[in-house]
Amino acid sequence: MNRTLKHLADRFIFWVGIVVSIHLLSVFIYAAYSDNGVPEKTVGISLSAIVLWTLYLMHRFFSIGQLYSPHITAFFILLGDTFFVIYNPMDYQEVWIILLFYPIMISLFQNRQLFTIWGIFAFLLAGLFIIVDFSQMGPGDSMYALLISRLFLYAGSLLLGWIIMTYSASLKKSFLQKGEEQNKEYLIRLLQTLIPIVERKSRISSKEIVLSTGLMKRMMSYFPNDRVEYWEIQLLSLLHFISRIEWPDYVFDKPDKLTLYEYQLVKEHCYIGRSLLGSDSSLKRVREALQAHHERYDGTGYPCQLKGEEIPRLAQILGVVECFIAMTSPRAYREAFSFDKAMSEIESMAGTAFDPKVVESLRDALELYDKSQTRTKASPLVG
Structure with a gap:
């Protein structure tokens, strides 16, 4: 100007x-x-x-x-x-x-x-x-x-x-x-066109997007000081689902432990936000949340080994929601966990993998959520 x-x-x-x-x-x-x-x-x-x-x-x-x-x-x-x-x-x-x-x-x-x-x-x-x-x-x-x-x-x-x-x-x-607003609508429509491809490739139902969005929205309400718009939660859930498109097909059905090379490929999905969202400042929170959602509260996560409050709240919430969905979904090498068992496992990781306050918000959000909706057909591996 x-x-x-x-x-x-x-x-x-x-x-x-x-x-x-x-x-x-x-x-x-x-x-x-x-x-x-x-x-x-x-x-x-x-x-x-x-x-x-x-x-x-x-x-x-x-x-x-x-x-x-x-x-x-x-x-x-x-x-x-x-x-x-x-x-x-x-x-x-x-x-x-x-x-x-x-x-x-x-x-x-x-x-x-x-x-x-x-x-x-x-x-x-x-x-x-x-x-x-x-x-x-x-x-x-x-x-x-x-x-x-x-x-x-x-x-x-x-x-x-x-x-x-x-x-x-x-x-x-x-x-x-x-x-x-027009750019966001265009981006969401573009990502939505990829949903059928990911569903066929991974055999994961897109209902996971709805479940993830609902849980994250409820959990964010427990943190009023962290101002996050609803469209950001929607876009983050959609982007996380689409991020699996980069994985090799055989990874979704592999019953054995991933090799180091395969594990590195899976970890790369944290960076898909940078590829698809670019440097748009209005999408910064979504981009940072996707990149940091595998960071651990004790600093042993990836990709940047962030610790505690260094991890964006939205990233922490996506991480714990992803873990819950993965546990309550069947894998090639095990049956799906029950609701109570999955919550118990997550609570045992409070203070190490997850922020205790975020874990508590998940429990409260699930109490408001119909337990029959907490199951979604998923692949043997959820990133």
Whole structure:
């Protein structure tokens, strides 16, 4: 955004310089064919052209890279306006009105601090011009009326600039939010198209997504300080289910212990969030939760050996829910655990694999959940 405004400022100074240069050229042409010689205002117009082109070159070629700041653009625009008013190359009596457009121009930066600082500078500068103008006039009621009207015009210009800045910022935020919502919907629809593939490949029912989402939603309600949106829980459950698509087919039916190579392949599903979600900041919690859901409370998990509160709450909840679903689902080498046995096993791991508070929230959530819904057809291996 700032780069776009810098480009607009470049164009503004450039075209003002063009106008002044054309005016200067027309003065010289007039002087060449006139017996009156070079007009007195030629010096002022020439200085204006030189200053404007200097400002243009400085702004274009020296306010670049890491040194660039929108304050530089705001300064150059104000400097150009000030010089234009002082030398008045067009010899226009009401040239001061050019300063009325300054607050509107800097409002496009959508930066309240910048607008406040440079708006105050412009207002003080306008006041100075008013004092100079009226010092050359005689006293009278009309002078004070004009003084008040000018002050109101400048104040109105500042107010209009503030309104434009506030409205455009609100409009931009609305567009960004709408774009994010559309991106999320598109992502979820895209992942949902992969569900049948994973079901056929792993013979895991997609009902696991519903079960996982329901349990995590209930468990998150026990941690009101951890603000997680419902769509994030839905996306996390869906993404975790889809992550199995990278595993070899035979892994799902293998009755024996996985080899080291196979185990490394299974562990890779923690990183699928980075592959599918990219670096979108609005999806950061989902991405981090999926990556860390195999971390252990005692710091012996993977992939980063996080410990205790270092593990995101959403990741801890996904980890314990995944463990519960795995235990209550049949494997090739054992029958599914009963509800009570699975909960007992998980409680025995409180303080080592899982946060005791998260384990307690699972028990409370399951008490509210119909036990008949805690069984889901799954493969011999749940990541």
